[in-house]
Amino acid sequence: MKPRRFLYLSLALLASVWVLVPIYLLAISAFGGPETINAWPKGLLPARISTATLAFFFAVRGVWDAILNSILVAALTMAMSILLGAPAGYALARFVFPGKDGYRLLVLLTRAFPIAILALPLTVRFIEIGIYDTVFAVALVHTALALPFAILVSSSLFMGVPKELEEAAWTLGCSRFQAFREVVWPLARPGIAATMIFAFVVSWNEVFAASVLTLRERTLTAFLLTSLNESPLHFRFAGGLFLIVPALVFIFAVRRYLFSMWGIANR
Amino acid sequence: MARILVEDIKKTFGKFVALKSVTMEVADGEFTVLLGPSGCGKTTLLRIIAGLETADRGEVRIGERRVDHLPPRSRNIAMVFQNYAVFPHMTVFENITFGLRMQKRGSEEEIRRTARWAAELVHIESQLDKYTGQLSGGQRQRVAVARALAVRPQVLLMDEPLSNLDALLRLEMRAELKTILRECATTTIYVTHDQVEAMSLADRIAIMHGGEIEQYDTPLEIYRNPATLFCGGFIGSPPMNFLEAEAVAPGRWRIGDFELAGPAEGARLLLGIRPEDLEPAGEGEPALVGTVQVVEPLGSHLLATLRLDGRLLRFAGDADLPLRPGDTLRLRPRADRLRWFDPESERAVRS
Amino acid sequence: MTGERALPYLLLAPSLLFLALLFLWPLAEAFLVAFSGPGGQWSLVNFREMAEDLNFADAVRNTLLLVAVVVPIQLALALGLGVLLGSLDRGRDGFLYIWTIPLGISDLAAGILWLAMLSERGYLNSLLAALGLVEGPVLWLSYETPLALFLAVVVAEVWRATAIVLVILVAGMQLIPKEYYEAAEVFGAGAFQRFRRITLPLLKPSIQTALILRTILAFEVFAVVVVLGGRDLPVLAGEAFAWQYDYRNAGVASAYAVLILTVSLAATWLYLRLLRVREESLA
Numbered sequence: 006m007k008p009r010r011f012l013y014l015s016l017a018l019l020a021s022v023w024v025l026v027p028i029y030l031l032a033i034s035a036f037g038g039p040e041t042i043n044a045w046p047k048g049l050l051p052a053r054i055s056t057a058t059l060a061f062f063f064a065v066r067g068v069w070d071a072i073l074n075s076i077l078v079a080a081l082t083m084a085m086s087i088l089l090g091a092p093a094g095y096a097l098a099r100f101v102f103p104g105k106d107g108y109r110l111l112v113l114l115t116r117a118f119p120i121a122i123l124a125l126p127l128t129v130r131f132i133e134i135g136i137y138d139t140v141f142a143v144a145l146v147h148t149a150l151a152l153p154f155a156i157l158v159s160s161s162l163f164m165g166v167p168k169e170l171e172e173a174a175w176t177l178g179c180s181r182f183q184a185f186r187e188v189v190w191p192l193a194r195p196g197i198a199a200t201m202i203f204a205f206v207v208s209w210n211e212v213f214a215a216s217v218l219t220l221r222e223r224t225l226t227a228f229l230l231t232s233l234n235e236s237p238l239h240f241r242f243a244g245g246l247f248l249i250v251p252a253l254v255f256i257f258a259v260r261r262y263l264f265s266m267w268g269i270a271n272r
Numbered sequence: 273m274a275r276i277l278v279e280d281i282k283k284t285f286g287k288f289v290a291l292k293s294v295t296m297e298v299a300d301g302e303f304t305v306l307l308g309p310s311g312c313g314k315t316t317l318l319r320i321i322a323g324l325e326t327a328d329r330g331e332v333r334i335g336e337r338r339v340d341h342l343p344p345r346s347r348n349i350a351m352v353f354q355n356y357a358v359f360p361h362m363t364v365f366e367n368i369t370f371g372l373r374m375q376k377r378g379s380e381e382e383i384r385r386t387a388r389w390a391a392e393l394v395h396i397e398s399q400l401d402k403y404t405g406q407l408s409g410g411q412r413q414r415v416a417v418a419r420a421l422a423v424r425p426q427v428l429l430m431d432e433p434l435s436n437l438d439a440l441l442r443l444e445m446r447a448e449l450k451t452i453l454r455e456c457a458t459t460t461i462y463v464t465h466d467q468v469e470a471m472s473l474a475d476r477i478a479i480m481h482g483g484e485i486e487q488y489d490t491p492l493e494i495y496r497n498p499a500t501l502f503c504g505g506f507i508g509s510p511p512m513n514f515l516e517a518e519a520v521a522p523g524r525w526r527i528g529d530f531e532l533a534g535p536a537e538g539a540r541l542l543l544g545i546r547p548e549d550l551e552p553a554g555e556g557e558p559a560l561v562g563t564v565q566v567v568e569p570l571g572s573h574l575l576a577t578l579r580l581d582g583r584l585l586r587f588a589g590d591a592d593l594p595l596r597p598g599d600t601l602r603l604r605p606r607a608d609r610l611r612w613f614d615p616e617s618e619r620a621v622r623s
Numbered sequence: 624m625t626g627e628r629a630l631p632y633l634l635l636a637p638s639l640l641f642l643a644l645l646f647l648w649p650l651a652e653a654f655l656v657a658f659s660g661p662g663g664q665w666s667l668v669n670f671r672e673m674a675e676d677l678n679f680a681d682a683v684r685n686t687l688l689l690v691a692v693v694v695p696i697q698l699a700l701a702l703g704l705g706v707l708l709g710s711l712d713r714g715r716d717g718f719l720y721i722w723t724i725p726l727g728i729s730d731l732a733a734g735i736l737w738l739a740m741l742s743e744r745g746y747l748n749s750l751l752a753a754l755g756l757v758e759g760p761v762l763w764l765s766y767e768t769p770l771a772l773f774l775a776v777v778v779a780e781v782w783r784a785t786a787i788v789l790v791i792l793v794a795g796m797q798l799i800p801k802e803y804y805e806a807a808e809v810f811g812a813g814a815f816q817r818f819r820r821i822t823l824p825l826l827k828p829s830i831q832t833a834l835i836l837r838t839i840l841a842f843e844v845f846a847v848v849v850v851l852g853g854r855d856l857p858v859l860a861g862e863a864f865a866w867q868y869d870y871r872n873a874g875v876a877s878a879y880a881v882l883i884l885t886v887s888l889a890a891t892w893l894y895l896r897l898l899r900v901r902e903e904s905l906a
């Protein structure tokens with residue numbers, strides 16, 4: 006029994022190293038200053054700790070605007086997907102009505118659509134109605150990506166709030182809306198927050214649509230992608246690290262929900 | 273304060289008929305118990321009265337108002353749910369005052385006082401600041417009762433509100449509930465599985481079976497004069513004995529070798545007799561003769577199971593009777609306690 | 624409560640409208656654009672142009688190859704990690720968190736991350752040099768070394784997107800009652816037997832979901848490839864992007880999009896057929 010346990014632990018550690026080491030190496034590439042970037046051969050420790058690379062990254066024209074745009078787009082995506090998704094999730098969780106299965110199927114189907122098929126035609130339309138190259142336009146497409154997820158997950162969250170609690174509130178003098186506000190919402194809130202964070206990450210990470218739909222109002226991903234050819238290596242490394250860090254924090258915040266979410270959302 | 277009138281209520285879930293046609297009237301201030309086996313539709317009926325479920329047809333009135341189309345909040349009711357439905361994100365105090373706050377009834381001080389009053393009734397005044405997740409099942413159930421009492425409803429609907437309490441606490445709360453509800457003259461419908469609880473609480477009991485009310489009467493009347501075989505078998509522990517009887521002449525009936533007087537009509541009937549309505553018969557008297565199979569000394573009395581022509585018969589007698597398995601026992605039913613049933617319709621027959 | 628029959632529809636309406644506007648409509652439009660000629664008439668000219676393009680054959684081949692290599696590796700790896708997780712006594716939550724970190728990392732960032740590993744003066748070459756396998760910096764990510772470039776994309780994709788498969792499978796494994804394993808053990812099944820006879824069959828729905836999702840996403844592979852190889856390793860989504868963004872030719876770009884959708888749907892259909900899950904066996 007002993008050696009086998011040791012084997013398992015070693016394998017698990019190996020897998021962890023496989024995940025973590027590249028992130029670490031990217032981090033020291035970004036923090037090591039220009040010397041580290043050009044060093045040959047490289048060591049596992051940075052030549053020195055320096056914020057020069059990051060300072061350079063943030064000093065590049067357009068980076069701050071791109072970061073701001075990314076945050077705006079992600080926040081808009083988060084808000085829109087929950088405002089549209091939560092009511093639908095509630096309807097799916099609480100009502101039996103004709104057309105329910107059809108709606109569910111539609112939501113599931115949307116996940117099979119490649120982003121390219123959405124983004125390309127929308128470019129044309131967005132130009133026509135004058136919202137091309139705006140934060141809002143990108144957020145619309147990102148919401149389309151995050152919404153199916155928000156609908157399915159919030160529906161399972163609402164299903165997790167026993168119907169009797171809501172009914173008890175009704176018998177105690179609540180209208181439907183009051184009962185939702187006083188009972189369902191507080192109980193579903195942590196899960197909803199996790200869903201919103203997920204929507205945020207989806208948007209923060211999205212590259213294709215953001216790049217196609219913007220020219221000047223770049224998000225960070227679009228900015229990095231379209232400047233790949235002109236930018237030096239250390240600029241890209243700093244940008245990559247800056248993309249990763251917030252996402253990591255967010256995933257850590259929602260880790261408790263990760264499994265229940267994917268478990269349900271993929272049924 | 274308000275009577276409840278339920279008329280010709282039918283409810284189906286898909287193809288399944290949960291309530292066939294239920295009609296009943298609960299008088300103002302009356303305490304009615306719904307009693308019946310699991311799945312007979314008690315909760316469904318309660319939910320229809322509360323407005324949580326819509327009946328397929330029929331009407332519900334509370335007071336003089338027809339309430340079928342009103343939402344629960346406009347019906348002036350309170351309900352205790354079978355699975356408590358206590359809000360987990362609120363403290364006991366917040367749970368109890370929830371109804372008052374939602375209906376904006378009374379000042380902060382009055383609400384506080386009412387909460388204390390309700391909490392004391394169910395003995396949870398020491399837990400007011402706890403979150404309900406930290407409470408035991410029985411404590412949660414009491415919070416649910418207090419929460420319903422606190423709004424002082426015209427009509428109180430309770431779905432097995434004491435089922436999770438230990439025997440002693442249950443006895444105590446039963447007595448208190450009865451007193452409070454009488455004082456407040458709250459019209460109450462109370463669901464239970466427990467027939468002792470039903471007998472002790474109810475002004476009237478409605479026996480439900482298979483989506484119908486089989487009998488709606490005072491506890492004693494149901495015990496003495498069950499309207500159907502089911503009611504006789506369901507109420508009383510042990511239940512009523514049923515013996516097949518054949519007519520020998522108009523008004524004369526025979527069970528084995530034992531002859532007795534009965535209804536004038538019919539060829540085959542069932543005689544219903546409660547175990548305690550059988551008495552040992554003297555030598556030479558006509559009697560039901562059986563062999564004792566099992567003897568259960570219960571302290572207050574003694575319960576014996578007899579075999580009689582291949583049928584079982586329960587007899588409750590004096591605790592001091594010297595009975596042993598294998599003994600032969602001669603029993604005589606008390607003439608004024610004979611009840612007759614038609615085996616076809618399963619309904620009682622007047623003698 | 625009555626009079627509320629309309630409520631669910633009212634609640635669904637905003638999202639339905641949104642999905643119609645941002646999914647169904649663009650979908651229809653993409654087809655329209657892809658299948659219409661310069662004068663707006665019905666035509667296959669875009670597809671012809673797409674097929675005659677120099678990069679087309681490579682893009683198709685590379686994308687299909689990537690899917691065929693990456694997805695099975697991810698599935699095997701995720702299955703292994705899932706089982707491994709079940710055999711650990713302690714630290715499960717910690718390991719699981721670490722293994723799922725790439726879930727939050729975008730394909731662009733993952734590409735950059737592996738660029739740091741694999742660039743000329745990167746860590747792989749440093750390692751190889753330390754081991755004495757290479758003398759100086761070697762150029763891996765160039766059009767002259769297509770195989771190395773392809774493998775780099777495979778590694779980056781495996782690193783990044785195994786996590787999603789893992790999460791789906793672990794969520795499924797958590798639904799398998801422990802008693803089944805105990806019963807199997809009582810009847811003398813070894814670890815491998817238990818995996819083959821219990822885990823795999825009961826996990827089939829999750830495997831199906833994971834495969835479908837991963838395959839669809841793998842057909843869209845884009846940023847990782849662009850970061851590591853530019854257009855030296857053409858893939859379908861990359862070509863769609865280039866036609867739209869660099870050549871300003873929406874017709875051909877849409878043709879690519881339609882192609883991606885078609886292969887995605889075909890793959891989904893194939894998985895549904897091959898891994899048919901019988902309803903009654905799930906009881």
Ligand SMILES: Nc1ncnc2c1ncn2[C@@H]1O[C@H](COP(=O)(O)OP(=O)(O)OP(=O)(O)O)[C@@H](O)[C@H]1O
Pocket residue numbers: 285288290308309310311312313314315316317354465
């Ligand atoms: N929402 C529903 N959908 C389908 N069937 C239902 C529904 N609610 C109740 N039923 C069925 O209706 C019947 C009556 O249910 P009800 O809950 O009223 O029984 P009950 O008398 O309260 O039982 P118990 O004593 O076990 O609580 C049951 O057979 C139940 O399966």
Ligand SMILES: [Mg+2]
Pocket residue numbers: 314315316354431
């Ligand atoms: Mg019930």
